Amino acid sequence: MTTFRPLYDRVLVKRLExxxxxxxxxxxxxxxxxxxxxxxxxxxxxxxxxxDGTVHPLxxxxxxxxxxxxxxxDEVKLDGIEHIILREEDILAVFxx
Amino acid sequence: MTTFRPLYDRVLVKRLExxxxxxxxxxxxxxxxxxxxxxxxxxxxxxxxxxDGTVHPLxxxxxxxxxxxxxxxDEVKLDGIEHIILREEDILAVFxx
Amino acid sequence: MTTFRPLYDRVLVKRLExxxxxxxxxxxxxxxxxxxxxxxxxxxxxxxxxxDGTVHPLxxxxxxxxxxxxxxxDEVKLDGIEHIILREEDILAVFxx
Amino acid sequence: MTTFRPLYDRVLVKRLExxxxxxxxxxxxxxxxxxxxxxxxxxxxxxxxxxDGTVHPLxxxxxxxxxxxxxxxDEVKLDGIEHIILREEDILAVFxx
Amino acid sequence: MTTFRPLYDRVLVKRLExxxxxxxxxxxxxxxxxxxxxxxxxxxxxxxxxxDGTVHPLxxxxxxxxxxxxxxxDEVKLDGIEHIILREEDILAVFxx
Amino acid sequence: MTTFRPLYDRVLVKRLExxxxxxxxxxxxxxxxxxxxxxxxxxxxxxxxxxDGTVHPLxxxxxxxxxxxxxxxDEVKLDGIEHIILREEDILAVFxx
Amino acid sequence: MTTFRPLYDRVLVKRLExxxxxxxxxxxxxxxxxxxxxxxxxxxxxxxxxxDGTVHPLxxxxxxxxxxxxxxxDEVKLDGIEHIILREEDILAVFxx
Numbered sequence: 001m002t003t004f005r006p007l008y009d010r011v012l013v014k015r016l017e018x019x020x021x022x023x024x025x026x027x028x029x030x031x032x033x034x035x036x037x038x039x040x041x042x043x044x045x046x047x048x049x050x051x052d053g054t055v056h057p058l059x060x061x062x063x064x065x066x067x068x069x070x071x072x073x074d075e076v077k078l079d080g081i082e083h084i085i086l087r088e089e090d091i092l093a094v095f096x097x
Numbered sequence: 098m099t100t101f102r103p104l105y106d107r108v109l110v111k112r113l114e115x116x117x118x119x120x121x122x123x124x125x126x127x128x129x130x131x132x133x134x135x136x137x138x139x140x141x142x143x144x145x146x147x148x149d150g151t152v153h154p155l156x157x158x159x160x161x162x163x164x165x166x167x168x169x170x171d172e173v174k175l176d177g178i179e180h181i182i183l184r185e186e187d188i189l190a191v192f193x194x
Numbered sequence: 195m196t197t198f199r200p201l202y203d204r205v206l207v208k209r210l211e212x213x214x215x216x217x218x219x220x221x222x223x224x225x226x227x228x229x230x231x232x233x234x235x236x237x238x239x240x241x242x243x244x245x246d247g248t249v250h251p252l253x254x255x256x257x258x259x260x261x262x263x264x265x266x267x268d269e270v271k272l273d274g275i276e277h278i279i280l281r282e283e284d285i286l287a288v289f290x291x
Numbered sequence: 292m293t294t295f296r297p298l299y300d301r302v303l304v305k306r307l308e309x310x311x312x313x314x315x316x317x318x319x320x321x322x323x324x325x326x327x328x329x330x331x332x333x334x335x336x337x338x339x340x341x342x343d344g345t346v347h348p349l350x351x352x353x354x355x356x357x358x359x360x361x362x363x364x365d366e367v368k369l370d371g372i373e374h375i376i377l378r379e380e381d382i383l384a385v386f387x388x
Numbered sequence: 389m390t391t392f393r394p395l396y397d398r399v400l401v402k403r404l405e406x407x408x409x410x411x412x413x414x415x416x417x418x419x420x421x422x423x424x425x426x427x428x429x430x431x432x433x434x435x436x437x438x439x440d441g442t443v444h445p446l447x448x449x450x451x452x453x454x455x456x457x458x459x460x461x462d463e464v465k466l467d468g469i470e471h472i473i474l475r476e477e478d479i480l481a482v483f484x485x
Numbered sequence: 486m487t488t489f490r491p492l493y494d495r496v497l498v499k500r501l502e503x504x505x506x507x508x509x510x511x512x513x514x515x516x517x518x519x520x521x522x523x524x525x526x527x528x529x530x531x532x533x534x535x536x537d538g539t540v541h542p543l544x545x546x547x548x549x550x551x552x553x554x555x556x557x558x559d560e561v562k563l564d565g566i567e568h569i570i571l572r573e574e575d576i577l578a579v580f581x582x
Numbered sequence: 583m584t585t586f587r588p589l590y591d592r593v594l595v596k597r598l599e600x601x602x603x604x605x606x607x608x609x610x611x612x613x614x615x616x617x618x619x620x621x622x623x624x625x626x627x628x629x630x631x632x633x634d635g636t637v638h639p640l641x642x643x644x645x646x647x648x649x650x651x652x653x654x655x656d657e658v659k660l661d662g663i664e665h666i667i668l669r670e671e672d673i674l675a676v677f678x679x
Binding site for chain 2: 198199201240248270279
């Protein structure tokens with residue numbers, strides 16, 4: 001299995017499956033453009049870099065369910081599954097089911 | 098019920114209903130474009146991030162009535178109700194009824 | 195009556211009436227576009243936010259007469275009267291009559 | 292008489308009259324576009340705001356003769372006389388006659 | 389043999405060969421435009437420069453396998469082999485096989 | 486004679502005459518567009534302003550021969566002679582004859 | 583002979599001759615546009631200026647062989663020879679032969 005270490009403020013996420021979305025109580029219509037997307041956090045970077053160069057740990061952790069803007073991030077296929085690499089600032093909120 | 102934790106300087110709000118607006122003494126004409134909107138704060142992030150990376154608590158709190166610019170934020174439907182995720186700097190003022 | 199708490203460096207102002215303008219000795223021609231406007235400060239935010247996240251009190255206070263650029267700010271109608279929400283940096287000067 | 296208190300790094304100036312210009316030894320052709328202009332400083336703000344929010348006193352003072360770029364600033368008519376409100380960084384130099 | 393010392397936050401990388409990619413479990417389709425690329429780190433700079441001018445060591449080291457955005461960096465041919473010079477912030481993640 | 490005090494990081498310069506240029510060993514072709522220009526420093530400001538608002542003395546001094554980009558600065562005619570007001574960061578280098 | 587003192591983070595370089603390039607083991611095709619260029623450092627400034635105004639010495643020194651992006655810098659002819667004035671951040675790497 002491939003392991004993945006996102007850099008600094010980057011976060012690796014995997015989009016939620018349809019059944020997972022239904023269970024979340026959070027409804028994000030597919031049809032609307034630029035609506036937020038639901039995903040699970042798979043791996044996080046060491047932290048965001050302040051202007052003075054120091055690194056501050058991220059707020060999200062592995063396993064968190066998050067929503068993020070539709071057109072942000074880079075897509076990678078990891079062990080056959082689509083993932084997305086985001087910057088933490090592109091994540092709008094963490095939610096619980 | 099879904100719980101929601103906005104990140105950093107983000108704020109989850111719900112637009113006020115027509116009767117709530119009338120009671121507020123604050124009149125924001127529907128017809129005018131880009132006029133501010135009235136909303137109630139539902140959940141707030143941990144704080145805005147200074148350039149040095151430290152986090153400063155937000156000024157608005159859950160239950161506050163706020164106004165914000167019409168075309169800012171991301172829409173999400175939470176437990177069947179439309180909500181908006183804003184950055185705190187998009188909130189113009191808090192008002193009391 | 196509605197009370198209003200502008201956020202951070204925001205300032206709530208009300209444009210001066212015609213007779214108040216005449217009395218001010220300050221003449222700002224109506225016809226010219228993008229000329230400054232005269233207004234009275236109604237409420238001020240807690241302060242402007244430095245890049246390090248700290249908050250510094252504003253220079254203008256309630257009751258000050260100010261001028262500001264014509265096309266800045268957001269309009270709100272409060273208890274039936276037009277007001278404008280500005281950022282303090284959009285205020286050019288305070289004047290006395 | 293109206294008194295005027297420019298905010299922060301703003302400076303109130305009055306353009307020099309033709310005879311004052313001739314006496315200055317400084318020639319700025321009227322015909323050329325975007326050439327600097329000559330003016331006298333009438334009032335200055337409390338200072339420019341550093342990125343950390345602290346305020347630093349201005350370098351120019353009341354009575355200084357200055358030159359500034361032609362298309363900067365906001366025009367106001369004060370006690371019947373045209374004035375301009377500039378930011379101090381738009382002032383290129385102070386000169387003596 | 390030519391030795392190479394990238395400056396500050398710059399990183400010299402070499403794209404992975406086809407067989408190396410297959411072994412990585414990381415699949416990045418060739419056809420899709422602007423998809424991330426896989427590479428090995430050959431040399432790194434002394435560190436990224438904070439806004440105050442101090443230098444902070446990089447996170448990636450020689451020998452790391454990384455992915456980066458397709459259209460970033462400058463190409464150089466070193467001892468007959470194509471290499472790319474990136475800024476560290478263009479590197480999305482480090483991965484292990 | 487008019488004296489001139491440039492503000493902060495501004496520098497007053499006078500273009501070199503043809504014979505002075507020939508003597509300099511520095512050849513800057515007239516025909517090429519956006520080529521650097523040769524000039525002598527006549528007066529300098531108190532210093533450049535750091536982001537925290539402090540002022541740092543300039544590196545160039547009165548009498549220095551400098552080169553700067555062709556299309557930067559503001560032209561002023563001082564005691565009948567053309568001068569240019571630059572920001573110090575527009576000066577590329579100091580040279581000696 | 584003309585001496586040359588680049589300001590702050592500026593660096594004076596001279597492009598390598600064809601035979602010097604061949605000896606370097608570094609091949610940068612002439613035909614490709616916007617490919618990096620090879621040069622020798624002739625003189626360096628006192629250092630780059632941090633946001634707080636302090637000056638930090640440069641990493642490159644006189645005699646270093648460097649590569650830089652093709653379309654950066656200003657050209658000057660010094661004692662009959664073409665040179666280029668760069669900012670240090672436009673230099674990608676130092677290499678040894």
